[in-house]
Amino acid sequence: MGIKLYDSELKVMEILWKEGELTAGHIAKILKEEIGWNRNTTYTVIKKCIEKGAVERFEPKFRCRALISKKDAQEYETEELIDRMFEGSKKNxxxxxxxxxxxxxxxxxxxxxxxxxxx
Structure with a gap:
């Protein structure tokens, strides 16, 4: 079973998938530039990703890395869509x-x- 990621969480994950390991501060800086998030918003979303097991936090300096691949997230979302909208039928x-x-x-x-x- 995969991990359900919401749009805000996917924004954090996209950065980690693209950049690799980053500090939370660097993620916050990128998201402020890209979409105007403040630092607290970014830290809250990172915390949610950590709680779900999608992101690992480690020292030094609150470094973060993705624990799931983009491919895994895409597969989970696709299966969920097919189940929800097409009665689980890939043919449909x-x-x-x-x-x-x-x-x-x-x-x-x-x-x-x-x-x-x-x-």
């Missing part, structure tokens, strides 16, 4: 995505290649 999920005619010919070819490689 793909049918909905493909029925909208929102894919380009190139994207369709790429999907075909992916499916063929899985065979």
């Amino acid at each position: 999920f793909f049918a909905a995505m493909l029925s909208e005619n929102s894919l380009t010919a190139e994207e369709l070819e790429q999907l075909k290649d992916m499916v063929n490689q899985m065979k």
